[in-house]
Amino acid sequence: MRLFLITLSVFCVCAVVSADAQPRSPQIFDLVEPFPSVFPPEQVSARDLPNDAGGSVTVSWRISRSDPEVDAYEILRGQELEGDFSVIGSVEPGTCEFIDTGVSDGVSYFYAVRAVKGEVKSESTPSAEVSSSAQWFNRNRTSMLIALAVFSLLVMWFIYRAKKGVELFIRKISGLEAVDDAIGRATEMGRSVLYIPGIMDMDDIQTIASVVILGRVAKKAAEYDVHLHVPVSKSLVMTTAQEIVKESFSAAGRPDAYNPDNIHYLTDDQFGYAAGVDGIMVRERPATVFLLGAFYAESLILAETGHSVGSIQIAGTAMPAQLPFFVAACDYTLIGEELFAASAYLSKEPLLLGSLKGQDWGKAIFMFLIGAGVILETLGIINLSRFLVTR
Amino acid sequence: MKRQAPLIITFLAGFAMILGYFIPHEPFGSLQQILNTWYMVVAAFAMILGVGNLVKLHSAKIRRRSPGFGYSYVLLAGLAAMALFGITRGIEPGTVFYWMWWNMHVPMSSTMFSLLAFFVASASYRAFRARNVEAALLLIAGILVMIGRVPLGDMIWSRFPDVADWIMNVPNAAGQRAILIGIALGVVSTSLRLLLGIERTYLTGD
Amino acid sequence: MGFADRIREIDRRIIFLVVALAIIIPLLIPIGFPIQVSPSVRDLYNALESLPPGSKILMSFDYGASTYPEIYPMSLALLRHCFRRGVKPIIMGLWPEGIPFAERALQVTVEEEGKVYGEDYANLGFKAGGIVVMQALGRSFEEAFPVDAYGTPLSDIPVMQSVRNYDNVAIVIDFSAGDPGIPAWIMIAQGRFGKPVGGGCTAVSAPQFFPYLQAGQLVGLMGGMKGAAEYETLIRTRDLGSAGMDAQSIAHAVIVLFIVIGNATFFLGRWSSRRNKGTS
Numbered sequence: 001m002r003l004f005l006i007t008l009s010v011f012c013v014c015a016v017v018s019a020d021a022q023p024r025s026p027q028i029f030d031l032v033e034p035f036p037s038v039f040p041p042e043q044v045s046a047r048d049l050p051n052d053a054g055g056s057v058t059v060s061w062r063i064s065r066s067d068p069e070v071d072a073y074e075i076l077r078g079q080e081l082e083g084d085f086s087v088i089g090s091v092e093p094g095t096c097e098f099i100d101t102g103v104s105d106g107v108s109y110f111y112a113v114r115a116v117k118g119e120v121k122s123e124s125t126p127s128a129e130v131s132s133s134a135q136w137f138n139r140n141r142t143s144m145l146i147a148l149a150v151f152s153l154l155v156m157w158f159i160y161r162a163k164k165g166v167e168l169f170i171r172k173i174s175g176l177e178a179v180d181d182a183i184g185r186a187t188e189m190g191r192s193v194l195y196i197p198g199i200m201d202m203d204d205i206q207t208i209a210s211v212v213i214l215g216r217v218a219k220k221a222a223e224y225d226v227h228l229h230v231p232v233s234k235s236l237v238m239t240t241a242q243e244i245v246k247e248s249f250s251a252a253g254r255p256d257a258y259n260p261d262n263i264h265y266l267t268d269d270q271f272g273y274a275a276g277v278d279g280i281m282v283r284e285r286p287a288t289v290f291l292l293g294a295f296y297a298e299s300l301i302l303a304e305t306g307h308s309v310g311s312i313q314i315a316g317t318a319m320p321a322q323l324p325f326f327v328a329a330c331d332y333t334l335i336g337e338e339l340f341a342a343s344a345y346l347s348k349e350p351l352l353l354g355s356l357k358g359q360d361w362g363k364a365i366f367m368f369l370i371g372a373g374v375i376l377e378t379l380g381i382i383n384l385s386r387f388l389v390t391r
Numbered sequence: 392m393k394r395q396a397p398l399i400i401t402f403l404a405g406f407a408m409i410l411g412y413f414i415p416h417e418p419f420g421s422l423q424q425i426l427n428t429w430y431m432v433v434a435a436f437a438m439i440l441g442v443g444n445l446v447k448l449h450s451a452k453i454r455r456r457s458p459g460f461g462y463s464y465v466l467l468a469g470l471a472a473m474a475l476f477g478i479t480r481g482i483e484p485g486t487v488f489y490w491m492w493w494n495m496h497v498p499m500s501s502t503m504f505s506l507l508a509f510f511v512a513s514a515s516y517r518a519f520r521a522r523n524v525e526a527a528l529l530l531i532a533g534i535l536v537m538i539g540r541v542p543l544g545d546m547i548w549s550r551f552p553d554v555a556d557w558i559m560n561v562p563n564a565a566g567q568r569a570i571l572i573g574i575a576l577g578v579v580s581t582s583l584r585l586l587l588g589i590e591r592t593y594l595t596g597d
Numbered sequence: 598m599g600f601a602d603r604i605r606e607i608d609r610r611i612i613f614l615v616v617a618l619a620i621i622i623p624l625l626i627p628i629g630f631p632i633q634v635s636p637s638v639r640d641l642y643n644a645l646e647s648l649p650p651g652s653k654i655l656m657s658f659d660y661g662a663s664t665y666p667e668i669y670p671m672s673l674a675l676l677r678h679c680f681r682r683g684v685k686p687i688i689m690g691l692w693p694e695g696i697p698f699a700e701r702a703l704q705v706t707v708e709e710e711g712k713v714y715g716e717d718y719a720n721l722g723f724k725a726g727g728i729v730v731m732q733a734l735g736r737s738f739e740e741a742f743p744v745d746a747y748g749t750p751l752s753d754i755p756v757m758q759s760v761r762n763y764d765n766v767a768i769v770i771d772f773s774a775g776d777p778g779i780p781a782w783i784m785i786a787q788g789r790f791g792k793p794v795g796g797g798c799t800a801v802s803a804p805q806f807f808p809y810l811q812a813g814q815l816v817g818l819m820g821g822m823k824g825a826a827e828y829e830t831l832i833r834t835r836d837l838g839s840a841g842m843d844a845q846s847i848a849h850a851v852i853v854l855f856i857v858i859g860n861a862t863f864f865l866g867r868w869s870s871r872r873n874k875g876t877s
Contacts, residue, residue, distance in 0.1 A: 003432035053420035055652050072759070091764050092652075098764060134416040141413055148409075148579075156585055203430055205578045209584065215592040232504045235441030237432055244592065264448055265441035269496075271663045283459070296775055297504060297663065297801060304510040307517075309607070318574040321805050328509075328518035336570045343590060351535030351589050359580040365570055424729055431725070431815075484700065493697070500662035508848065512608040512616045516855045520863045530860070534853050540800075540823060542630035543846035552633055564807045 015185045039065040040122040041073060041113040051141075054105040054134030057064035059098045063126060067093055074114040074121070077098070081110050081126060090116075100369040146391045150365070155358030162354035168264040170356060174343045175314050175332030182312050183220045184298045186287035192227040193217070194286040196302065198293020198317070199233040199273055202240055205340075206318050210293035211240055217290060218245040230263040230278060232271040238265045274298035278305045291315040291330065292339060295322045303329035316342065398588040405586040445470070532558050601862040601869065612855060619851040623843035624789065629844050632839065637810055641795045641817025642678070644768060650683030652767040653760055655734075655868040657782070658695030660774035664799050665698060668772050670825035671797035672702045672839035675770060678832050680710035680717065685756050687766065689721040689742065691730060691777045696723045696746065715754045722746030727777035731785040735763050768816065771796045779806055783814045797824060840842040 039062040049056035064070055070093040071382050077100065078085035091098055103109055108131050114123040162168055186193045195217060197210040214230065221228040230245065232238045242263045249258040273358040278301065281289070289306040290315060291299070299315075299322040306313045307329055315326035316334025326333045334342060337359070344352030369388070404426060411422035422433035449463035537587040538544040539555025584590035634642075648654070651815065656675070679686045688703065690696040699720065712718060721742040724730045733741035738760055739751050751757045759765060760783045769786045773779040779796040784791040793816045798806065800821025809815040819828055822845060825838030 051415055053415040053417055089761050089764070090759065092767070095764065107468060134420075135418045136414055138413055138415050145413060151579060152574075152583060155580060159589070174392070197565075203432060203434075205581055209581055212590060212592040234434075235437040235439075235444075238441060238444060239437065261448060261451075265444045266444075268438070268441075269500070270661070271500045275499075275503055297507060297799070300510050300514060301503070301506055304514055318577065320570050320574075321801055323570070325514070328514045337573040340577030340581045341575075343581075352584065355580050355584050355589065359576050362576050362579075363573060409747040422626065427729065484697070489697070497665060501666050504663035505666070508620070509613045512848075512852045512855060515614050515852055516607075516609075516612055516859045519856045519859065521860055523853055523861075530856065534856065535854055537849045541846040541849045542826075542842050543850055544634050545633040546630060553634065556635065559804050560807050563804055564811070567805060568808060 015089065036069065037066075038115050038117045038120045038122040041115055041124045044111060044113050044124045044127045046109070046111045046127040048130060048132045049099060051135055051138040054132050055101060055103055056131045057100045057109065057111075057130055058089070058105050058113045059100060059113065059127070060371040061096055061113045063096050064093065064122070066115060066122075070117050071099075072116050074116055076112045076114060076123070078110050078112075078126075080127075083111070085112055085126075087114075105132050105134060106377050107131055120197045140297045141390050143388045151362045155355045157321065157356035158357040158361070160350050162350035162357075165350075168350070168353045168357050170341075170345060170353060173334065173338050173341065173345055175316065175334045175338065176342055178314060178332050179346065180220060182288040182290075182314055183217065183224055183226055185312055186226045187224045189388065190286040191287035192229050192255070193221055193285055193290070194277075194281065194284070194306075195228060195230045196277060196293070197230065197232060197237060198295055199242065199270060199298065200294035202236045202330075204294050207234075207237060207295040209340050209343065210316075211237070211244055213290075213292055213346065214241060215244045215248050216343070216346045218248035219252045219380045222249045222254040223259055225254070225257065228262060229280065229284065229286065231266050231273075231277055232263065233266060233268060233270075235265055238263060245316075270296060270298055274301045277302055281305050281309050281311070285309045286311050291317075291326065292334070292342075293317065295319055300325035300329060306330075330382075369372045394591070397592070402586055402588065407584070442470070533563075599866075599869070604858060605862040606618075609654070610632040615855075616848060616851060619847045620844045625842070627840070628843040628847075630843055632823075632830045632842055633823075634827045634830055637815075637818040638824055639817070639831065640830060641819060642831045644793065644795055644816045645675070645678055645682065648682065648684050648767050651685065653685045653687055653721070653756065653765060654679065655670050655684045655763075655766045655769045657723055657769070657771045657773075658690040658699040659692045659778050660698070660772055661692055661694040664774035666716060667799050668774060668797055669698055669702065670841075671819045672699070672772050673706060673833070674825055674832060674838065675797070676702055676706040677710065677834060678680060678828070680706055680712050681769065681832070682745050684767075685720050687721065687738075687760065688718065690723040690775075691723075691725075691727055692817055693723050695772070696720070700746075700852075715749075715756060717756065718750075719754050719756050720746040721751075728781050728785060731777075731781060732789075734813050735785065735790045749778075762766060763792045766792070767784050768793045768795060770794075773798045774802070779809075779815070783809055784836075787814055800824075822858075831835040 015382075019135040041064050044059065044061040046057050046059045049058050059075055061073075064073075072090045072093065073095060074087045074090045075098045076085035077088045088100055088102060089098060100111075108129045110129060111127040112122050112124050113329060157170070183193055195214055197214060198204070198207050200207050218228055228245065230241050232241060237385050242260050245263055246255075246258050246260070249255055266273050266340065280293075281302075282305065286306075286309070289311040291306070292315065295302075295317050296319065299317070303313060303315060303326055314332045314334070315322065315330040316339040318339055319325065320336070323333065323335055341356050341359075344356045369384075373385050373388070376382070403443040407419075407422045408426060410419045414420065446467065449466055450462045452463045453467075473488060473491060476486065476491070480486045480488065482488045482492075515533070519526075519530045519533060521530050535551070535557055536555045538547065539553075539558075544551035544555065581590070645654070656672075658672065676686060678684075688696075688699045690699060703718065703720065707714075707718070714720075721738075722745060724741060726733075730741050738757070742751060744750050745754060745757075751760075756765075763769075763786060769782055769792050771779050771782045773782075773796055779794070779798060782794050782796070787794045794814070795817045797805065797819040798821075800823065803818065803820030803824070806815060806818055810818055821826060822838050822841045825840045827838075829836055829838045868873060
């Protein structure tokens, strides 16, 4: 009996010990993997960047559930789904998009995104295959193409009508009506005409508009035998202005009166130029000053000095910030588009006037679109404004 | 051909820029950048012409002993000094060029800019007269904005800054936008005229 | 000439003298007008304040000597704010004159806040090209700036090692006095690459940027010396901006006074000539 009890005890002890030693039967929490310390990003997708010259792929993903604690996301790229992926960039936490600009067109790529927290990295499943390509048309700019086409057609139409001899009404612009009288004033007073074509270079459309007007002013100055002085801020403007004035003097039958030294360079520096022009105004005391072109902060300095020496001043610029200064200090001011209309207005050529009418009709269309857009937006219909936005 | 060649070049260059805006595919996509780079190179070399013109004119003034020729000496000396020191000793902090730039050019430029304060005062005094309804409106708006934009306005009435902000953000912004739309159309119209050769004065003077 | 006519035709040099005194006296004897912060400056401040420490921002110095008195105080205030928040500015310039001004501002603020080059900030220097440079930054900073202002490759600068392009900077701040400036940064950095853009500009240019503020294309804007003074108020540091506000206030008041006097003499003159016409 004693032997049986001892045997049973030993057996029970062994059973207990071996139960601890042997693997337990699987339980529910053994079947579930422990929570990762960093969750991977999800839903990684890659697509060719639209409306570009190729070589770019946009990678997007849903941010990791651990995002506030994530240090960064690493973006990986490979050419085989099962092959090696290498890190091509990293972004700040909270970011869910990355543009890869290091791809070759026509080559297939796969992407994955890895959330990084310290030494721990958690990688997503790879994206579908993607390859980049260049597009032949930027669809984001469709509205701009339509606007350009419509505007060009309008301008062509009115030029055609002008050629046919149809009379086109253009409203009076006082500043431009006064140009001849202003130059005549200089003749009577025996003083010069000072022409300032702005401080920007020939790549600015305002400067081009200004030198076009300079041609007409130069022709008048040659006819009236008035000294024309054109100090400029940029070398290319100097060479262009010299050519224009020379041709204008020739056209007026006064090539002998042309002196290239009257169109000269001062300095590229904004306020150095203003100081130089002010000095010319105070010394020469011109009867007439034209301030036509692109100006910045020096506009009021020039205009006030011109006023102080008793000149009649005709100004014009398409810089909205400078318009109030010219309006306050000058006798006549061409506001914005009036500067661009000047050439057509002064020449009265039908072709040029036709383009002005086209421009006006273009403005009417814009006004209609603004009104329509305001009404539609108020009603919650945003399709029009979305279509008109370009990138 | 002397007149046609520049017109053809203008048309082709302008058309290329337009194509570059709408067609991202190479070679069109980078046309704008290439042409802009060419322009910057040309403009940089053109600066030699400008400096040459400056030296030529002022040398002639000195030779002829024209009125104010002493200032021509100052100009030429300054031009030579900045160029010489800049090229031979560099332009980094600690060089003579840097010293002249910080202690001569910067104060002079700042001084010229500060003249605006005085000219604004004299222009306002002369121009802000309530001759008619529009001028009176301009006058009132100007006064409200001038007072509202400084701490003194807030001291006089706490709503002054809000009034000034409203004037700047509503009627002023609306007017600026309208002017900008007109300017944009003017730019397109002028550009079309230039591209199509309708406007030729910049080439020929007539 | 009657009294009203004499006042109306007053020599402008007297106006200049009075304005000069109105500016000089408050600079010598500060008054200390309280400075109210405008929404656009507060928005810019909040945009930086919301950035976690260690964030990088791109700061472009695009102004020249003439606008230095207005814009330099802004850059000091913003750099102080960055350094105190632990935000790391990456400095660059699209105007050649901008970088020396940046270096001067860094000299002052780095010493104050005890910052180290390469760890807490970097200076990429000047690059010609305007919009071309802005576009290149969208692809790669190293493409636009292979080395920094001192010739060190970007890969050797600790603060630049995690910065590849716009994706790795939180915001772009532009101190702008013309072109290239804020409109170009909005067009490229904000429009094409979706990066928030904030700015500082001269007081006379500020109105043209209000439409961008309203449209949300600019996160905030400092306009002129007042903008700098407002930012200094927010970071609780009185410096050049605040010092100029007393003078600006008195000068504005003097100009308004002149306008009122001018109008008074104008109407007086008109009334007097009507009266003379009536009696003659």
